[in-house]
Amino acid sequence: MAVREIQAKSMLQKSGLPGAQYVVNPYVGCVHGCVYCYARFMKRFTGHNEPWGRFLDARVNAPELLRRELARRRAPLEGAVFLSSVTDPYQPPEARYRLTRGVLEALLDHGAAVDILTKSDLVLRDLDLLRQFKTCTVGLSLSTLDDALARRTEPRATPPTKRRAALQALHDAGVRTYAFISPYLPQLSAGIEELLEALAGAVDEVGVEALNPSGANWAGVEAAIHRHYPERLETHRAAVRDAGYWAALELQARQAAARLGIRFTGFYRH
Template sequence: MLVREVQCRSLLSRSRLADYCVNPYIGCQHACIYCYADSYTRRFTEHTEAWGEFVDVKINAPKVLEREVNIKPKGTVFLSSLTDPYQPLEKKYNLTRRLLEILLRHRYSISIQTKSTLVLRDLDLIKRFPDGEVGFTITTLNDEHRKFFEPYSSPVEERLMALNEFKGSGVKTFVFLGPILPHISDQDVDGFLREISRAGADYVYFDRLNLKPGLWMKLESRLKDNEPKMIEDWRRILSEGTDYYKSLKARISKTAGELGLNCIFCF
């Protein structure tokens, strides 16, 4: 693992996900094999290491944010779009926590999305944001599949327990089921929604797999070694997936309606 401490010139970026987006790190230790940020990150860096094998730490991020919040209009800040703000290195650097302290002091709103239960460390801060929310990305309830696709993320059951703890503390919560992994995320979508509802999620986002350049080759290589029978089905669905996603959306909507769970489809 290559870890570099780097200087950034700006931090608060305009975003379609919220008013602003903040990425305290470049790269991500969770090493999710489906991550769209892999190809995007390489467009702006010189990294040649495998995804999950490098992280640049924006060591001056708190100082930069302190300057920017004094000159930019207030709004909601999303953490994060191209990295996980609570990947393991956050235990050492505390960048995300220090950024939250600044945003709270300057009365910004926050939306956090993570695969890590380390976010519970900052519950004391997060619950003080009037409009704060925390979401967990969950693509499967099967922890063996989780280990295959997102090897260094927190176990699924622990994420659901953490979500429940935030909910119990009065923090708005959500789950992001994205990307939908054919024959994995949809194996028991009814059970998935029941577990999310039981954990206390206020709403759930759903999104399809985003095949950025080179991603299918990486996925196909991993499937060939572990789930070779899925390759043809995945290839068909990902290239001509209209009927598959239409049917899945109908199933999700029906069960979610029965559970009173608010669903938002990104496709």
């Protein structure tokens, strides 16, 4: 798949996301190909004809442009910069383009705080930078720790067992870490307690996001279940729209996190 190189007009954007005042997206599109991708609505703004997940634009001036934007500011940034909101900052082409690394170098020089969320263990490449930030949090998102399931639902992302290993390596290096169980997939993800137990010792915090049962997010999941696990489809459909199911899951997650000494940052429902 070809990567198109483009010039961005702006990099630092105000964020409406909880806990992050700004976002930086060094890429447009995402090649990880998650069947439930929440960012696919972005396609209509890209000018691409290929399906979402099959194109990527590299904003090759991202580090330099961000440096200029930061230099124009008189005051330090208040709050954290989140990487990234509608792309993954560590997709495979980042190994070659090093745009996320350049962005981190600019933010580090400016004294900014960062919050990174990815599905790739490529984030470990930048551990030398991450350790230098005064405030830095790194999250790996997972919907399962089963590599075979992830090959069907997140085909080009780092296998989740390696993501868990990346969290451990970051945590052991002194970086604040979190797991974002996103989305939790009824009838596919393991039990929430089992997931949290497997993450204990590697994360400081955990948050959980319920699968969004509307729009293209859910349609992709349904197609994957229909293809690979047809016997689970009806119970999955019933659970996704059952408020009681999600309430029970939230309670289990909160209780398991408290027992394991992991800070629970929230349960997000749509």
